[in-house]
Amino acid sequence: MRRRALITGLAVMAAAQSVGMPSFGQTDPLPSWNEGQAKQSILEFVARVTMTGSRDFVPVAERIATFDNDGTLWVEQPMYVQVVFAMERVKAMAPQHPEWTTREPFKSILADDRAALAAMGENGLLEIIAATHADLTTAEFAKTVSEWIATARHPRFNRLYTDLVYQPMLELMALLRAHGFKTFIVSGGGVEFMRPWTERVYGIPPEQVVGSSGVTKFVKRPTGEPVLLKEPKVEFVDDGPGKAVGINRFIGRRPILAFGNSDGDQQMLEWTAAGAGARFMGLVHHTDAVREYAYDRSSPVGRLDKAWDEAVQRKWAVASMKADWKVIFPFELQ
């Protein structure tokens, strides 16, 4: 199916090239994107790197696309989803840990000090995750995540968090995959918090999810069963410069397209931009307080400041939610 779609797409594009416009057939591959510079630049890039005979043609094996998760593929306000998860874990475990009432960061969580938690960032979150999930096996942790994500609801939208993914980005990832790209998540969030649901929600399998992680240890149970135990120690923070490091470590190939939304994505975009040949660097700009949220330079969560300046200076694509996206969430289409 993919191969056939690809061939059809190429034929359509070849025909379109004669009139100097990228086209993807009768069906708009990005129906939730308004006509404009962001959409146009995406379509032009995909045509340039996938059209046979194009000067910028990139072989299928090298079509690597990386996406940040929080704020790029799903909602990250009023706080990172994984912070909410960690808070609820702390509350559930608090009866067994009386010492937490006087010890940070548990104290802030138990006191519902959301301002302190929102400002803590993903590194602080990782400390909490590490502390609250030590001595669980990786399988037990995955089960805990799966159960939580199937029921927890966003405080404003009263929807499952997995309903609060961005429809235009789902369309972009589907377009890329239909043209031979491998799509990866490269997120500051915990890799084991994402893998249980990314395949179902984004079509991204576990082996294409790069994220932060804690130390795990191979242990044999008394029954002889081998398990991986999560230890209370952060192993890798896949954020900022760590995203370039993580891309090299986990993927081993430089992306030709990368999309983020915050300063934590700046080095991933720079690393992508520094490769030879055609490149696409994109930012989601949260500009729609009515349908989602509006925030950038001064937000403690998902701050977009230095990366925005660089995007403007280097003419990277910026997708404004308000101006560029017809719909934000998939449920708006139902």
Place this chain on the structure above:
Amino acid sequence: MRRRALITGLAVMAAAQSVGMPSFGQTDPLPSWNEGQAKQSILEFVARVTMTGSRDFVPVAERIATFDNDGTLWVEQPMYVQVVFAMERVKAMAPQHPEWTTREPFKSILADDRAALAAMGENGLLEIIAATHADLTTAEFAKTVSEWIATARHPRFNRLYTDLVYQPMLELMALLRAHGFKTFIVSGGGVEFMRPWTERVYGIPPEQVVGSSGVTKFVKRPTGEPVLLKEPKVEFVDDGPGKAVGINRFIGRRPILAFGNSDGDQQMLEWTAAGAGARFMGLVHHTDAVREYAYDRSSPVGRLDKAWDEAVQRKWAVASMKADWKVIFPFELQ
């Protein structure tokens, strides 16, 4: 092409099932394997997990197969190829490092003390690699590897190391991929030593290579160009228990088939075996001193002792080079 081969294969197998034997059409998919228990167990397993309607059917997305590299996919005697590479790097750099003549492990290398080096194992190798490649960028290191591997020759066979890969294992990996498997390398060797050539030699892309690694650091050159600098520090040893940890960290999904050849693969095989449903665990046993090498329990390189006992006890497949392989290397077919 892959999809068509898959469908054809399934139809053939469905027909074959009625006579109780797995069959893969007129063409033997494993022509370099002698008829016998090892070959039979592979073909039966592939049929069981891929045939529609089979009780042990595994969806394509979950068909993960992991292979050790040294001694499983290519020759590891008389010493690991990467040890040879490291030795030659040390010699090339020695004029700039007079202190190495009195400092281990450089002293042994410069003195050509092969016994000491062969016994050092992959952990020791990683220390040498870290020390000799610090301050190279990842791109510079990849170039060094590519240039070396294109010219260096094995002392006994006088062939490029990439010619000394095992034809029967190439056929096994091709069979698996034709049936929807994703094939991964999970090796104690350095990930950046393997990635420059695994796609060309094994058909395994960089993002499906898991290995040991050193710390890298994101740095901006004075020109503004971002690079990843290799630091003289081991980050992760993907060997023994580390192979189960590495599979979880890099793939995030448990293999249903794993193949190794030494005690360093024992935990990868145990981790694979511990999953639910049909599983295949295999060992290459080096039994052919004439065509390759014969070694197991007492070899300092690629020791096969505890894993062999476990394989016998748990009835894992053991492929004897002498008995099961018609040819060892691809050049024998030319």
